[in-house]
Amino acid sequence: MTAMGDVKRRRIDELAARAGAVPEGEGGVSLTRSAFRRLRRDPVAIIGAVIVITFLVVAAFAPFLAPRDPLAQTLLSEIRPGNIPGAREGFPLGVDNLGRDILSRLIWGSRQSLMIGVVSTVLGVVVGMAFGVLAGAFGGWVDTVVMRFIDIVLSIPSLLMAISISVLLGQNQYALMIAIAVTQVPIFARLLRGSMLAQRNSDYALAAQALGVKKSRIVFGHVLPNSLSPVIVQATLSLATAIIEAAALSFLGLGDPDLARPEWGAMLANAQAFLSIRPELAVYPALCIIVVALGFTLLGESLREALDPKFRR
Amino acid sequence: MLRFIVRRLLQLIPILLGLSVLLFAWLRALPGGPAQAALGERATPEDIARYNELFGLDEPLVVQYLRFLGRAVRLDFGTSARTGRSVTTEFFERMPGTIELTLFAMVFAIGLGIPLGYLAARRHGSWVDSTSVIASLLGVAIPVFFLAYLLRLGFAVELGWLPGSGRQDVRMNATRITNFYVLDGLLTREWDAAWDAVKHLLLPAIALGTIPLAIIVRITRASVLDVVNEDYVRTANAKGLATATVRRRHIIRNALLPVSTTIGLQTGLLLSGAVLTESVFAFGGVGSAIYEAIGARDFAVLQGFILILAVVYVLVNLLVDISYGLLDPRVRVR
Numbered sequence A: 001m002t003a004m005g006d007v008k009r010r011r012i013d014e015l016a017a018r019a020g021a022v023p024e025g026e027g028g029v030s031l032t033r034s035a036f037r038r039l040r041r042d043p044v045a046i047i048g049a050v051i052v053i054t055f056l057v058v059a060a061f062a063p064f065l066a067p068r069d070p071l072a073q074t075l076l077s078e079i080r081p082g083n084i085p086g087a088r089e090g091f092p093l094g095v096d097n098l099g100r101d102i103l104s105r106l107i108w109g110s111r112q113s114l115m116i117g118v119v120s121t122v123l124g125v126v127v128g129m130a131f132g133v134l135a136g137a138f139g140g141w142v143d144t145v146v147m148r149f150i151d152i153v154l155s156i157p158s159l160l161m162a163i164s165i166s167v168l169l170g171q172n173q174y175a176l177m178i179a180i181a182v183t184q185v186p187i188f189a190r191l192l193r194g195s196m197l198a199q200r201n202s203d204y205a206l207a208a209q210a211l212g213v214k215k216s217r218i219v220f221g222h223v224l225p226n227s228l229s230p231v232i233v234q235a236t237l238s239l240a241t242a243i244i245e246a247a248a249l250s251f252l253g254l255g256d257p258d259l260a261r262p263e264w265g266a267m268l269a270n271a272q273a274f275l276s277i278r279p280e281l282a283v284y285p286a287l288c289i290i291v292v293a294l295g296f297t298l299l300g301e302s303l304r305e306a307l308d309p310k311f312r313r
Numbered sequence B: 001m002l003r004f005i006v007r008r009l010l011q012l013i014p015i016l017l018g019l020s021v022l023l024f025a026w027l028r029a030l031p032g033g034p035a036q037a038a039l040g041e042r043a044t045p046e047d048i049a050r051y052n053e054l055f056g057l058d059e060p061l062v063v064q065y066l067r068f069l070g071r072a073v074r075l076d077f078g079t080s081a082r083t084g085r086s087v088t089t090e091f092f093e094r095m096p097g098t099i100e101l102t103l104f105a106m107v108f109a110i111g112l113g114i115p116l117g118y119l120a121a122r123r124h125g126s127w128v129d130s131t132s133v134i135a136s137l138l139g140v141a142i143p144v145f146f147l148a149y150l151l152r153l154g155f156a157v158e159l160g161w162l163p164g165s166g167r168q169d170v171r172m173n174a175t176r177i178t179n180f181y182v183l184d185g186l187l188t189r190e191w192d193a194a195w196d197a198v199k200h201l202l203l204p205a206i207a208l209g210t211i212p213l214a215i216i217v218r219i220t221r222a223s224v225l226d227v228v229n230e231d232y233v234r235t236a237n238a239k240g241l242a243t244a245t246v247r248r249r250h251i252i253r254n255a256l257l258p259v260s261t262t263i264g265l266q267t268g269l270l271l272s273g274a275v276l277t278e279s280v281f282a283f284g285g286v287g288s289a290i291y292e293a294i295g296a297r298d299f300a301v302l303q304g305f306i307l308i309l310a311v312v313y314v315l316v317n318l319l320v321d322i323s324y325g326l327l328d329p330r331v332r333v334r
Helices: A007-017 A031-041 A043-060 A102-138 A140-154 A158-169 A173-200 A203-210 A215-226 A229-251 A264-274 A280-307 B002-029 B033-039 B045-054 B061-073 B087-122 B127-141 B144-158 B181-187 B191-228 B231-238 B243-271 B275-280 B286-296 B299-327
Strands: none
Touching (some): A031 A043, A031 A280, A102 A215, A102 A264, A140 B002, A158 A229, A158 B286, A158 B299, A203 A215, A229 B144, A264 A280, A280 B144, B087 B181, B087 B191, B087 B243, B087 B286, B087 B299, B127 B191, B144 B191, B275 B286, B286 B299
């Protein structure tokens, strides 16, 4: 390989190289445990975790928390072009242009939005890791072929990639998830491959090899578990990106067309038409997206610091 | 250095070929295939059959691919189903707008981002630092199109300070030379036309520049903090250099290396289609063309634009790589 590949690729590789480096002065404490210990002391991590957990709880208990049916149309007599009723008794955040309670829609929407984020990220991680393990475990020509393919996918800007996939697969929630997942695959593949390559030549892997341990056991039992920390960090950060990207695709008209499923991105896209009458309709779902994205980002950044031996004290 | 550039150029070939295969496959995989794409959604089955025969779409895939490649090399991507004009012509009409927008957005992001990031690092742990960290996290978390809508609503619709859509007031009736509206205004000495184009650029540039701004602040801050603790900075201080000299010659110069790559990468990303921002402001660049093409299911435009933009993106990344080699001799060694 050349000493300097593409800068973007190198950035991912740098992250990978730091993975699982042996920490100093913390003998006897596992990486996971010492990372967890530091996370608990980090106020940023706590804020992030509280945000994320709150939204997960809201999503899980949406049927009990939502005051109304998110699809029921009410107050229709008051809705005219140029007038949408605002907040009032029983409707703490008002209703949308079809008379549906905003608060209930936000609560139900957290389910759909978080699900799109989680499913697409998990999909991206799993497929990306499969490619990464393939390249990192075999090396040689398999590595070259896989990484060339990944480089090609990485050379299409992610939003354009997501647009092309959505257009291809048609409009439904699965297409949306796949489109976002595809943009994440190359990142995880490169990350895991780089981090596995760094681990493959480590002392313990060589020791295992010298003892005659089977290759598959070395890869799956030793190298892979030790290469995972940058993947975990990136996955947390990717959750934020995935939720924002889903909103962007909804805005471009490539979202889930099923209006029966409230979703923040679609709510935001829909509210744009009524922005001059009632800007809150856009502000509420946007705030939800921003806060959740911020929560995942804070959590991811503090995870990065907790898992990175460079920041250990 | 020359060898390095040549080698990177050679590495481009498989990537560009792969790209072309992907986009060829994409158009083939669309429901209805290329005939539908070219003729639009209302084409009858007879039309499609005639088109397939006319353009050899009943031939083996390899032949078709080679033909597609041959046309792509000559920048021939067919005609838009919506306007009936050549995709390439449309692209080159639209691209100057996007380039202008990217330049303005990057000037905004760099001009604000580097000083802010530097200040945050200098006052590490102060309120300036925490504010800039929080702001940069927020900048990435806000959906771009929502920010664009807020800016448009606030400054264009409510306050009326700046225009909220388009690239220039149509009543300007300005002379066109290059399709870079600001540049055209300057070249023809139509100062008011140039100024009007600048005013149209401000709001979209701020919306578009937020993400790069947030990233530049973060990278600058992190990188200055890294450099400040380097041995050579301590040495420079110890040998009694003036603080200002140490800052200028040792800290800033080294700290800006990673920032310069970030700037390059972000520029590439913005150039490759500010689809969201442009469509909010109906800006008339490449991004809003893609938005319109999605709405009209104009596949020829989508295919051509995405392919050209991906090539632009790859080329900008290559330039970033090369300039990094020029800026930092260490990466050239091997």
